[in-house]
Amino acid sequence: QVTLRESGPALVKPTQTLTLTCTFSGFSLSTSGMCVSWIRQPPGKALEWLALIDWDDDKYYSTSLKTRLTISKDTSKNQVVLTMTNMDPVDTATYYCARMVGPKDAFDIWGQGTMVTVSS
Amino acid sequence: DIQMTQSPSSLSASVGDRVTITCRASQSISSYLNWYQQKPGKAPKLLIYAASSLQSGVPSRFSGSGSGTDFTLTISSLQPEDFATYYCQQSYSTPPYFGPGTKVDIK
Numbered sequence: 102q103v104t105l106r107e108s109g110p111a112l113v114k115p116t117q118t119l120t121l122t123c124t125f126s127g128f129s130l131s132t133s134g135m136c137v138s139w140i141r142q143p144p145g146k147a148l149e150w151l152a153l154i155d156w157d158d159d160k161y162y163s164t165s166l167k168t169r170l171t172i173s174k175d176t177s178k179n180q181v182v183l184t185m186t187n188m189d190p191v192d193t194a195t196y197y198c199a200r201m202v203g204p205k206d207a208f209d210i211w212g213q214g215t216m217v218t219v220s221s
Numbered sequence: 222d223i224q225m226t227q228s229p230s231s232l233s234a235s236v237g238d239r240v241t242i243t244c245r246a247s248q249s250i251s252s253y254l255n256w257y258q259q260k261p262g263k264a265p266k267l268l269i270y271a272a273s274s275l276q277s278g279v280p281s282r283f284s285g286s287g288s289g290t291d292f293t294l295t296i297s298s299l300q301p302e303d304f305a306t307y308y309c310q311q312s313y314s315t316p317p318y319f320g321p322g323t324k325v326d327i328k
Contacts (some may be wrong), residue, residue, distance in 0.1 A: 138317070140319075147308070147319060147320075147321045147322045148257075148259075148265065148308055148310075148319040148322070149319070150310075150316055150317055150318055150319060153315060153317070161315040161316065162316070163316055164222050164316060197264055197265075201312075204315075205253055205312050205313065206270065206312060207255035207267050207270040207271075207276075207310070207312060208255070208257075208265070208267060208310070209267050209270075209276070211264040211265055211266075212264065213264055214264055
């Protein structure tokens, strides 16, 4: 069974750096074609894709947020980590990680999401 | 970057109605178009991938069509559990952006 679970702080202060971890099971990120993405959703708003890392350690970022994002993986721990710098209240959102079995495939399995509030 | 639009942004429908949602890409994406359903407080769920392929376990009243830049999601007979927000997403190239969503609520 494939599962993903997001973890990280529920509250961060403006200007701080957010670090989120996606811990997954049931697949390996060293398998050819496999990818994990981060996607977020502000309250009442649409889904926004943030970043992707693939089995070959290639990394891709949202054009509008790429200066603030870093994605990395630890294959031995089955984890993908996203850092976002200089957090602002507009970054308040539920953050999801999701799997793609190929670079042109859909997000077939999602984590439950973790809510992050940015406030002083 | 390839931008995605959806129409309508919301619609009201009754149980049993046929519902159609449209998604358009800013450039051709072949058939690399996916549809998701999201209910309040829940993660999105994959319904349709590659424009017209039904994800395992998804009821057959859901169908998708289209290629190039124009795509549709059709629910043949709306059921109570189908009231939700629907998103399209292109997987032709990175960044794999989503559409703005279509909220389907009860008439």
